[in-house]
Amino acid sequence: MSNRSWFYASNGQQQGPHPETQLRDLITRGMVGADTLVWTEGMSGWQRAGDIPGLVPGGSGPPSFAQPGGPPPVAAGGYGGGALSIDVGLWPLLGWALLFIIGMLLVIPAPWVATYFYRWIVSRIYVPGRPNLAFNGQPLDIWYVFIAIGILTYVGSADLYYLQYLSIPIQAVLSWMVIRWVAANLSSNGQPLPIAFNGSALGYVGWQVLLYLSFITIVGWAWVVTAWMRWICRNIDGTHREVIFTASGLEVLWRTLVFVIACIFIIPIPWMLRWYAQWYASQFALAERGTLANA
Known part of the structure; x- marks a missing residue:
């Protein structure tokens, strides 16, 4: 997973891709928190960073299921929950x-x-x-x-x-x-x-x-x-x-x-x-x- 590139959502905008080392640095500096939505290749959709096992200190969550292609839209137009x-x-x-x-x-x-x-x-x-x-x-x-x-x-x-x-x-x-x-x-x-x-x-x-x-x-x-x-x-x-x-x-x-x-x-x-x-x-x-x- 260390070679993956990550996207994260900030103010409804997709940011990235960033190498995992850079994403972890953003987490350390508080720019990306446990509640920030993130995505990388192999994930079925955007998830909270805290729900990705091993990504955020103290965070845990279920494994993601693979999905080919790029990141899905960041909830730009539909009405969902969350x-x-x-x-x-x-x-x-x-x-x-x-x-x-x-x-x-x-x-x-x-x-x-x-x-x-x-x-x-x-x-x-x-x-x-x-x-x-x-x-x-x-x-x-x-x-x-x-x-x-x-x-x-x-x-x-x-x-x-x-x-x-x-x-x-x-x-x-x-x-x-x-x-x-x-x-x-x-x-x-x-x-x-x-x-x-x-x-x-x-x-x-x-x-x-x-x-x-x-x-x-x-x-x-x-x-x-x-x-x-x-x-x-x-x-x-x-x-x-x-x-x-x-x-x-x-x-x-x-x-x-x-x-x-x-x-x-x-x-x-x-x-x-x-x-x-x-x-x-x-x-x-x-x-x-x-x-x-x-x-």
Whole structure:
């Protein structure tokens, strides 16, 4: 297998061929992850790199069956299912995360920083059947929302507890507005996608409050997050496929704890940030509508 040439999918585009040594180098550098789709001669179709035995450290999966010819298309037009993945470099992700935080703290730059952060992160997401995903929102679309979010970051330092409690539903409504804005401004191959998030503001506030209350249980928040993500997915309309969240509460719990504990030591932050982002993105998947009901 060491003499094979490999192709991999990045942002819906076929990359390669690359010698296996080069592909393994890309894996080591994080440019190709366990959730990246790959193909080489002898495989029946594109597969996750983590499902190819011996390709990704810690990955395992069933052997592939031979199929002559070149690589099949990278889900360019059909509607299939499959998990989402994100292709982010170690330092670019850290840089954008820091820039986002600083922009919010400075308040005035928040609309511009947030918009360009979303454009970058969305461009790194691979969605089966939706090549060249992009975000087309403009900084001034909902500038007041990001200004308000920036201002609310300082509420936690206030000694007025009633103000802190009041900020919880306000933050929830602002986040709800951001999700609706992002969903309404997605495109694929330059064509706007008819996607909309139709979850109610009241429902979103309810989940936010429930999340805060769940911290009393120490670990219950992980199951609340899982149920909340599934509620958000159920309220995404306008697609031929339904969006699902596949992680369990236990998976959210232990991975988040590992992420937080490792970040306490500062140095692991870039690696843990990418690890967590890649895992979290891979827990969202697309399935033909009605698949879950018929399962």
